[in-house]
Amino acid sequence: MNKNFNYKIYFNFLNLLAKQLTKYYYSKLDKPFKISNKLKGKGYDPVTTSDKAFERFIRKKILDRFPGHQIMGEEYGFKKTKSDFSWVIDPIDGTRSFVTGNPTWSNLISLNYKGTPMVGLANFPKLKKYYLNKDEKNSYLFENGKKIKLNVNSKVSLKNAKIAAAFHGYLSFNKQKKIQKFIKIVNFPCFDALTYAQLAEGRLDVVVQCANKIWDVHAIIPIINAAGGILTTWKNENGKLAGNILASSNKLNHKKILKLLKPAT
Template identity: 70%
Template sequence: MNNFDTKKYPAFSSFLNQLAKDLTKFYYAKLDKPFKITNKMKGKGYDPVTTSDKAFEKFIRSKISKRFPDHQIIGEEYGHKNTKSEFSWVIDPIDGTRSYVVGNPSWSNLISLNYNGEPILGLANFPKMKKYYLNVNKNTAYVFENNKKRKLKVNSKLNFANSKLAAAFHNQLTLKQQSKIQKFIKRMQFPCFDALTYCQLAEGRLEMVAQCANKIWDIHPIMPIVRASGAIVTTWGNRNPVVGGNIIVSNNKANHKQILKLLKPLAE
């Protein structure tokens, strides 16, 4: 972890714990109302951004800047605040904007704290579901709900044959590419609901999750949470997922190896 001082975990995790509560309050006080939608791709596809995305990111940036003014900030909507700090915050103000647009509750606020580029803490906050997921150190993560917290732990003993797989290609794979991973496609049993599906794996509800085209703000906040729950996370090419791209998360090393084998024809 590049010599990160682990004694600093409590201060940072406490900040994120409070930020989760503040974000949910902010949503119901300011954003639970009609909003405007803009298509970033301007007719060449569909990549929506809403006025709520921008409001959330401004709110998150203000909280971070007030508490940690020298830290770097990288956000989906407002870019990179570059400083000399070893710490950087990566923000997806609304992960699952499509879900937000149509009223599905699975959208979330995703935030990671990185040290020298590697995510060390992650928050996935679900205002509509009134719950959030947060790791407090390298080995411990919780889901907070109804004023209670439950420790996250993957179902590590379940073997490949009995494991549940959720996947989403996000329109990134052609039919020709999909034809190369037919064995994988036949194993797909569940859809993905944005970052929530990764979090459900951390709870032990699923054993494998695969997604395409994750940006750094999609996956950085998830990495510390699932790893603290005991999961394995890499790219489809078995590389460090910090680069983003096509991501696979598994409940144990044996299953991860099996699923990587099925995805090998499309490995980066």
């Protein structure tokens, strides 16, 4: 436990912010929006007017309450200060889902202390639920006025594991051919950050994703860790580095999957 870090302040702030974000969505953003492609013809990376509105809303809430803190957001860049505290924001994780009307998109917000993600919020306005950790040992699902403690399915063996993976065109066909043994045991699709949250809930046991940016994964790390899970890169480095990510519900399965993924690293 970090003595300089007061979990309660940030947990309370994010617990309230989750409700404010959902309210903001239904009062202001639940209407037609404009889409543009960030990659301008060299691929497809959509951004909407709603992404930008959400990020402005989140930044204002943080700045009002913690004016000295650093902020890094996907749409509006880095506000640098001398603070040890930095907020990492993905205003809409799953913009493709948002664009097509799938309800699995979320607002992801992480508070990092000296570079380490300490508290994470994954808020799902359309699903009317959110995931948030209270400290290093406790994370919760908040739904229908209930607060449910999250625990990974820590006893599951690899042969009985529910495994979700998505390569999203980021892993070349040649690399995919090298990890056929892994691909053969994948039995569930991925739905944005919701898939990671479902691992924390014990609904899935292994999640493998490619090309995560820091704002895709930082909020998820403390939620999964506090639920008893493990999250690293495919090279078994600290998950906060982002990139290709593996999350598992126990160490043994994590080691086995790292081995299966190794030919593609």
